[in-house]
Amino acid sequence: MRILFAILLLHISLFGVDDTLEYYFPEENGETQAKRIISIEIGKGEISRPKADTLAKKEDITRDIEFGAIKLGAEDLGMRLFLSYRPMEVEKDIFTHSFGLELDSMVDISSHFRFFYGLVGGVILYQIEDKNSSVGYTKDSTGYYGLEGGFIIAFTENYELEIGGRYSVTNINNDTPDSSYIFDRLIHYYLAFNYRY
Helix, strand or coil: CHHHHHHHHHHHHHCCCCCCCCCCCHHHHCCCCCEEEEEEEEEEEEEEECCCCCCCCCCCEEEEEEEEEEEEEEEECCEEEEEEEEEEEECCCEEEEEEEEEEEEEEECCCCEEEEEEEEEEEEEEEEECCCCCCCEEEEEEEEEEEEEEEEEECCCCEEEEEEEEEEEEEEEEECCCCEEEEEEEEEEEEEEEEEC
8 A cells, every 4th residue: 555655746746737736645644543434326327238240230238227325334544344225226227236245445635525436346236127027017136346546534523525437347247038138348437425424
């Protein structure tokens, strides 16, 4: 972490960013204190797969998604860990929800502004319309993993606004004669409100 931070400082100094910005590690000054976090997240994105048949010039299959999330976590020593639950609606015929872990490294730029980047992973449970099924849909599950990043604006010691993005790889595979639901990428753009205590 400290090596990455040193590289970031070198990069900033080489490109002439204002020298009046203060960078610090809170734990070095004894300022750190473990915090619990409750986060409410809303966002949009897409679920997609690459061209199924390049020779036939079939286009990428992409579906828009809308989602919300509730995340419970903790933060200490420049790291943050969340447990998340995220229901997602993929147009009208697919509904998914995920249970995941999100581990982030925090970079403090000032007392009110921070960057973060990290790893995500978990399980997606999905329900797809299926005319061949007696109940009208098929249920299944698959894993996902990926990366996330963004920035945080702290309004007070307890309240924050977070803006971020997330890219994940998955394997939703439900191919029938009537329909083909095969997706391998998830992209999320989100806004979150964090309460730290």
